[in-house]
Amino acid sequence: SQQGEEDPQALSIQEGENATMNCSYKTSINNLQWYRQNSGRGLVHLILIRSNEREKHSGRLRVTLDTSKKSSSLLITASRAADTASYFCATDRGNNRLAFGKGNQVVVIP
């Protein structure tokens, strides 16, 4: 089954810097979604990008999708301490069955 895989696995940055995470997957998708999770709590939906879209913005978030390379990236600009969390990408083939990557731990140092 397809599964998103994030890279890098862990990221430590200073407050105000940008954070970039990449995600790769193996098969065709309907859409790709990014989620944030704080300390083993529920997942917070960040952004959904459709397979026919190449870039999407939401506040300080920018997501790109390259279906030819089967990859996506999440950019968080001007990071804040509150952005400290685990970030997951999840692929959806259109059947609501999300396939998650292992997650990317981001630590923002004040």
Add this chain to the structure above:
Amino acid sequence: KAGVTQTPRYLIKTRGQQVTLSCSPISGHRSVSWYQQTPGQGLQFLFEYFSETQRNKGNFPGRFSGRQFSNSRSEMNVSTLELGDSALYLCASSLDRSYYEQYFGPGTRLTVT
């Protein structure tokens, strides 16, 4: 709108027992999915319900089952609990499939001793 709610938030059970977890989706959402999260396996899809019908099922043994009621609320049941069932169980709701975001609840932390 109220978010996805899950009850209970924490549970401690003994091996061999059974457990029922509950999920109330966002008002108007008809699709409810369940996921298991463990440190070793990560987030894994259990099943999805839509209009009281199971539309999709993950690779979990038959001890894991679920159902959805006419008001879209969903329950999942795990029978004959094993130590490996200890996990965070997450419920997600969405309007339907394809291009609809899934919104997750806070999860139920199940510990099997």
